[in-house]
Amino acid sequence: MIYTITLNPSIDYIVEVHGLQLGELNRMTRDLKLPGGKGINVSRVLKRLGADTTAMGFLGGFTGDFIEGFLRNEAINADFVRIGGGDTRINIKLKHGEETEINGGGPAITGEEADALVEKLSILREGDLVILAGSLPPSLPGDFYERLIRKCRIQGAEFVIDTTGEPLRRALAYQPLLVKPNHHELAELFGVVIETREQLITYGRRLLEEGAQHVLISMAGEGALLIRGAEVYHANVPPGKVRNSVGAGDSMIAGFSGTLAMGGDLMDAFRAGVASGSATAFSEDLAERTRIEELRPQVLISRVE
Numbered sequence: 001m002i003y004t005i006t007l008n009p010s011i012d013y014i015v016e017v018h019g020l021q022l023g024e025l026n027r028m029t030r031d032l033k034l035p036g037g038k039g040i041n042v043s044r045v046l047k048r049l050g051a052d053t054t055a056m057g058f059l060g061g062f063t064g065d066f067i068e069g070f071l072r073n074e075a076i077n078a079d080f081v082r083i084g085g086g087d088t089r090i091n092i093k094l095k096h097g098e099e100t101e102i103n104g105g106g107p108a109i110t111g112e113e114a115d116a117l118v119e120k121l122s123i124l125r126e127g128d129l130v131i132l133a134g135s136l137p138p139s140l141p142g143d144f145y146e147r148l149i150r151k152c153r154i155q156g157a158e159f160v161i162d163t164t165g166e167p168l169r170r171a172l173a174y175q176p177l178l179v180k181p182n183h184h185e186l187a188e189l190f191g192v193v194i195e196t197r198e199q200l201i202t203y204g205r206r207l208l209e210e211g212a213q214h215v216l217i218s219m220a221g222e223g224a225l226l227i228r229g230a231e232v233y234h235a236n237v238p239p240g241k242v243r244n245s246v247g248a249g250d251s252m253i254a255g256f257s258g259t260l261a262m263g264g265d266l267m268d269a270f271r272a273g274v275a276s277g278s279a280t281a282f283s284e285d286l287a288e289r290t291r292i293e294e295l296r297p298q299v300l301i302s303r304v305e
């Protein structure tokens with residue numbers, strides 16, 4: 001069974017404004033509300049790829065109700081801790097020729113609510129996969145991901161983690177099946193400027209040395225690198241018109257992890273990851289299966305080292 005954990009879900013409020021004028025009244029030319037947060041996006045894409053998951057994390061208020069209802073409509077199992085201290089955040093995705101994102105901090109979560117989520121993980125069994133993804137709401141302690149990971153390990157489950165900074169760093173020692181920084185997050189993690197593919201590989205390898213089993217470095221329209229042991233592979237992205245890159249990284253994690261979990265080999269997983277990421281970048285909402293299947297054969301993988 002695959003579980004996703006989103007500690008800080010969101011409603012993604014996608015707003016399009018032509019000719020945005022700061023300091024003036026602007027009218028939306030289009031808007032759309034979607035459930036968001038990294039683990040929730042992974043659950044939605046995995047459902048489309050034919051894998052059932054249970055989505056977990058924290059939800060609160062009317063925004064939490066919206067997300068639960070949306071997941072129910074898509075027949076995705078949800079087992080969230082309901083919080084009393086505020087509404088799940090609303091993240092603004094402003095399309096004005098470019099994409100500008102304004103993400104909320106997140107509601108207050110009490111110690112008891114945090115404990116309740118850890119307790120829910122007692123359901124995990126050997127062979128399960130847990131995908132932990134997204135930012136930590138500010139009210140949770142910095143080591144909360146580590147607490148969840150320790151619980152996964154005690155229960156015998158594998159885990160994937162997609163977060164940034166110190167929580168990602170600390171997760172490495174527990175040997176995640178996959179980490180997927182984008183090129184900016186990798187540079188930020190090591191406090192360096194990265195300008196070449198060689199530098200990406202050097203710092204990607206450090207994540208392996210610190211414990212990760214596989215490292216995917218996503219580079220938006222430039223494709224991705226996969227590092228495992230001494231091997232390094234590059235994948236291009238297929239051609240297409242970019243409509244919405246929000247959720248592209250989450251879709252990549254879903255395609256990669258889902259393929260491995262369903263018994264596919266590493267190159268199948270890499271190809272599915274890139275095709276899923278690009279299919280989302282070329283769609284309004286997250287990618288549909290048909291689009292992913294259409295792009296899959298167009299992803300060309302080459303061994304770099």
Ligand SMILES: Nc1ncnc2c1ncn2[C@@H]1O[C@H](COP(=O)(O)OP(=O)(O)O)[C@@H](O)[C@H]1O
Pocket residue numbers: 182183218219220221222223224237238242245246247248249250252273274275276277278281
């Ligand atoms: N502009 C794009 N054109 C084609 N594919 C894209 C584009 N942006 C993202 N993707 C696909 O999605 C994957 C993840 O995107 P990226 O933006 O690097 O991740 P994140 O959303 O985590 O920042 C990329 O490796 C690629 O396969």
Ligand SMILES: O=P(O)(O)OC[C@H]1O[C@](O)(COP(=O)(O)O)[C@@H](O)[C@@H]1O
Pocket residue numbers: 008010012035036037038039041091103133134135136245246247248249250251
């Ligand atoms: O938890 P964070 O880092 O604030 O990110 C949350 C945001 O990331 C998303 O999950 C999209 O992530 P990606 O574009 O990296 O795939 C949005 O749905 C959400 O608004």
